[in-house]
Structures are given as structure tokens and as C-alpha cells.
Amino acid sequence: MAVRIGVYICHCGTNIAGKVDIAKVVEFAKGLENVSLVKDYKFMCSDPGQALLQKDVEDGLIDRVVVASCSPLMHENTFRKATERGGLNPYLFTMANIREQCSWVHIDSGQTTDKAKDLIAAAVRRAFLLEPLTKREVPINPRTVVIGGGIAGIQAALDLAEAGKKVVLVEREPSIGGHMSKFDKTFPTLDCSACILTPRMVSVGQHANIELMTYSEVEEVSGFVGNFNIRVRKKARYVDSELCNGCGACWEKCPGTRVPRKGNVHEKLSLGPTTPIYMPFMQAVPAIPVIDTETCLYFKDDKHACGLCAKECERGAIDYEMKDEIVEFEVGNIIIATGFQTFDPSVIKRYGYGEIENVMTALEFEIMNCASGSTGGKILKADGGVPGSIGIIHCVGSRDKHYHDYCSRVCCMYSLKYSHLIKEKTDAEVYEFYIDMRCFGKGYEEFYDRLLTEDVRFVRGKVAEVTDVPTCKAEEGKLIVKVEDTLIGNVRRIPLDMVILSTGLEGHATLREIAKKCSVSVGQDGFLIEKHPKLGPVSTATDGVFIAGACQSPKDIPDTVAQASAASSAVLSMITREKIEIESATAEVDEDKCSGCKLCNTLCPYLAVKFDEEKGVSVVNQALCKGCGTCVAGCPSGAISAKHFEDRQIFAEIEGIFSGL
């Protein structure tokens, strides 16, 4: 029986029809070999659009389907399903991308129409040679790994654990908590960060369904959706977590120091605990200290003379011989929640960070202001005095062509938070140097309004320079902020005691590594790329890998938590299905043609091609094959074929492109 191809051309409203002459394309398609019907419709992806092709298949009018519309990355699945509902194998469908790669990108509508014709001719020729493939289903392992234990990872892990699912939470640092554990108060409600975070951290530590691995890093991820294999390195803490009860005797007596201190208040700030054996912070989960071998006297000295902490520990938990441990386990899904790092302002020389005293970053201020920080929450200058005036510079590293184009979304708000907290704790005069105020969240504008009544000076303009070189008496011993006040149209020099740089959020320096391990891409902005910016914000191009929190883009805590819950519910929906269909387009060896050269065995990145000694030919393990086609292209005998991307199917597409010539 001859092949009968149905071609469906989508207008996509005016998205395609505005640039492509649909009538001409329909006429053209009708003239193509093996095409038995051509229809065009306003929105092929709509229910009636799908029903159109489904019915034609049902009625037995066609046995191959071509849809010319948007990108297959957008709707291939939609139309495959419609084809299947009609009763045809879903792989007997193919698509021509006449929107993203045609009507949207070219100016001349004559040329767009020509291109659409060529693309449709190519798809029709390809359709002629398509073959039905059998569905492949794999079971989904109900356990999930969450990478990163900030508020995003904590929320996602708890959601899943509460639903009765097993979770492994892997955190690189000795404690979970992420950035939020460093804050004293959170905008806009000013609720105490520790008060809302600590109970959740404790739940994570105690939950029967959560296995917590701190001070650990994911080394390798292999496998595929439903069946990932994770290898984690648990770094040696040198403290036995089974024995330690977190009493603190060790670090209280520790004679070493992690940092040579000069006595300057600010020099202690970002460093946190100062002894080589240390607890990251008081509410740490797990409440188990770690030894920093770089500075520990025992490790630095060949004779290992110190050993004081071991002597002090009543439970014998200190173990200097401890080694890194490698653990392997299997999971069905992965949630990446590795958060962000803050922009390093020392690259902006004119702001003097790291050069001039009393210029600090927001995070340093956050730590100083935190009750459990090194000043006990007091706001102090480097010399220990109380500042009489403080300036807060917005958008440092954000909204700046030289650094990051994007807005970091939280800096305006945390800057306002600082103004409020400074006013609460000191009598200092406070200046906010801003470009625009961006207070978009729930209760944010209201918070800004409130601050407007708290005697804070708002100066609109980008700060040109922070200097300690005075030009008059009043500026002596001060930091001078030079700024163009765009509301009065004048350049001003404002002498201050302290300057806080509201540094932006950026993707982790190591984000690329973890992204690569999980086959997820990093965007130009340095954050992870989601599957769809609007409709797939927590899934990624790789099935079974989800993202949540500030690793996807700068975010405040409410958005982070919402996204984390979205990711966990996406995972739950995967787990509930129990099985998932995976790509059927794998590689296959034609045993008659295989010469047994084994070249393909070495080409496969997944070790899916093995040599069968008995038969003397190579065989593709269908469960491991991901269908990249590298072995196919490399086979000198042409013995391997890539299902759905066979040589002759691709040749047919090439021929189709030129058939209109």
C-alpha cells in the first residue's frame, strides 16, 4: 500500500501567517509526492487543531503525519500524542519548524515563504521513511537527591519527606542553612531569620525519610530519568558524628586560630568561627564540628604535638585518621538547589572595597548585624566605634554592562531592611544611593513607604566613587561618596563613616561543574536554564533533573520557597506515575553487517555498546543507550543505525530541502 502523508500547516495566529503565505504553502504541499491531504488551521496545538489530525488518522485517510508549526522542542510531544490517539505509532509523525527558525527570524515574507516550503518538503520526505518504534518504559526509583541545603533544598527535601518519600540531601558545607542562616532579620516582615529557619533545619536533621550528607559533594551522576546513580564524596570532618554530641569542649579549648587577626572589627566579620576546630554557627545542623586541616596545629606539625581537642573530648569523637568516604546510591530524580554567591566588589576599584576601611559588603553587614555574629549584632566601625553616618550603595555589580546586566531582585529590599535596622540600633544618619527602587513583592512597596517616614535620605544616582581623600575640613577622616544626584541635577560629595555595598547575586563559581554532571545548561547570565521560562520554570532539558531557588535566577526567600515546593511536587508527580516513557530512538547494530571491529565500543560515552564474544559482533544495550548517534556516525561498516535518525531519513530531509529548486 502506498504511503499517505497528511500535512498540517499552523498559522499560529499571525505568528506564522503574518510572515508566511499560507495559501501558497498549502498549494505547494499538495504538489509533493505521497502527500494525500493538506490542511491549515489557526492553532494546530489547540484541541480542535489536534482533533483535526487525530480524526484523519482515525478515519484511515493518512498513515504519516507532518505538522508545520513551531519548534519540535515546543510541541513535538503534543502532536505525537495526537497521532497516537488517532491510532498510529507516534514515531510516524514529524515536524517542520516554520516559526522559531523561519517566520520569527526573517524579514522578507517572500523568503520566509520559500523557506517554509523547503522545510515542509524536507519533513514530508523524512516522513516517507519514518518507521514505527516501540515504546520504552522504565520504572522510577522513588528516592530523590536534593543537591544544596539552603532554604530551597531544605523546603524541597521536607516536602518530599513529608509525602513519605525518601530523600538524600547533599550539602557541601558542614551545615545546611545556606545564606539565610547568616541573616538576622528578613525583609519585608522583619521576622527573625533563625526563628523561621532553625525549626526547618532541625526537622531535616531528624526526619526519618531524609538522609543528610553534609560536608559532601556530588562527584558523579550517571544513568537517566528514574534511574540515576549518584556518587558522593563525604569529606573527612575528623569528628565522628555518631559519637559527638556537640558539647563544644573541643573548640572552646582549641589553641589554634584560623585567621591572623589584627584586631580590626571588620576583619573578623566574614570569617565566622575563628578556631581550626569549629562549629559553623550555633544553630548548625548537624551540630557537629569540623577540623580545618589547613590551620589545625595537629595537622600542621609533623610530630602532631597538639591533639588538645582529642584530649578534651569526653566521648572520644575526635579522629585525626578519618578519611574521605565515597558513597554511591540510586535515585529516580534530582533537584539542584545550589543557590548563589554574591558579587565580589573588589573588581570595582573606585568603590575601594578591600582598600579602604569601613567599606563593606552587604553580606558582611548582614553577618555583623546578626546576633550570633562576631560583634554580637552591634553595628561598629573597624576601630570599634559607633558610626554616625552610613551610606548604602545599590546595584553593585547588577544592572551594569561591565558586570551583570540583570537586576538581582533582592538588593533594593535588603538595603531598605538595613536602613531600618540601622535606625533601630543606632542614631546614625542613613543614605540610600539608588538607581530606581524595585519593590515588587507582596508587602514590599509598603515597606518602602514605611522607610520613607523613617528619616532615611534617598539619593537617586549611581555612585561614581568612594574615597578617603578629603578636599575640605569636613571630609577629613571620612569616607566620601561622590554621586550625581539626578533629582537635583548636581554632583554631590557626601562624607560618611561607613559604606555598605549592596552587591548583586550571581551564579556559583562552581555551578558549571554540577550543571555538567547533571546535563543541565548554564545561561549567559550564569544561572541554570529552565525548560521553559514561563511554563517550565523548575524542570530542565534533562528529564528527571529539576532546579529550585537562586541557582535558577536571583530570588528572594518567598520565591525560592515557592519554586522549591514546585520542584518537589514535580518530582512527586514523577514518582506517583511509577513508570516513565523514555526515548525510543536508540541505536541498533545490524549483526549481518557488523565486522566486529569494536570501534563503537570505545566511542560510546555510556559504555552501552559491548562486544558479544560468542557472536563476534557488537551489541547495543538498549537500557543504557541514550540515542546520541555517535557510534552510528563512527561505524566504518555502516552496521549501526540510529532509530528515528537513520542515514536514509536524514538524506531524505536533505533531498527535500532541494526538491523545490
Add this chain to the structure above:
Amino acid sequence: MSFEPKIVGFLCNWCSYTGADLAGTARIKYSPNLRSIRVMCSGRIEPTFILKALYEGADGVLIAGCHPGDCHYQEGNYKALRRHRMLRMILPGFGIEPERVRLEWVAASEGERFATIVDEFTEEIRSLGPLKVRDSLEMVLSEDVILNLDTAMEEGGDANEA
């Protein structure tokens, strides 16, 4: 009329095809001379695909894959790179300028870069002029590659049942 080159693109699904889609979503305009074929990975692209495209009428062929280290299948793009180098060495033997075949890395986020590459490449091929020596390729392409679909169709009806 000025010469409008025909260019065939082979784009890997994960980075380059997505990058090309992004150019669309962002409505970046570029020259309409390219017609792309999607493959799962640049590692799937065989030299014969390129020769076949040139034989059928392409004046230039663009291969695009993920940046080194970013391949969705770990290292398919390195294989693509090797094959590309090899192909460029043999092309002059057929009287074909190696510049007619270009390999580029385009990430999923590089819509703008994709458009720039297509524009530049189109101009380069325009200045090289039409490819004239297609027939020389008959020597390397086997008959079933040359007559791919025609053979299939002549076999009559459903190629799969044949």
C-alpha cells in the same frame, strides 16, 4: 539577481537547535539562507551527510554543536570536531573550498551568536560564489546515498514494508 547561497545546517538538539530557537523567541533577524536539520548530537553527523548536502545543491554547510565540555552526551562534539577536521582535509581533493563547511559551537543561550554566525557564514559563502563542482562528489557517494529516496520510492509504496 545577486547570488543567494543555499546553506544546510546540522544542529544538535540540546544546545544549538535550542539556541536557534532562542534567536526566534527573541525575534532576532538573520539571513534566510539556512535550512536546518535537527540531529540529537553533533556526534551523529557523518561526513556523508555533508557531502550529500553539497551534492544535492548546498553552497555551504553549517554544523553546530554544544560548546566543548557541554555536550549532552558528554563528548559527541569532540567526535564531530575530529570528523570535521578530516573532512576539511579531503574537500580540496574534490575542488571544494574547505571554507564551505563550517563547525561552530552554539549554546542553548546563544541565540544572538547563532544569528551572527548564520549572517557571517552566508556572507562568506556569497563571496565564494555558487558551488560548481558537485559532480565530483559522485565518486565518493555510493549509489544508494545519491538516489536515496528515489530508490525507496521506486521500490514502491511503503518503504518499510519493502
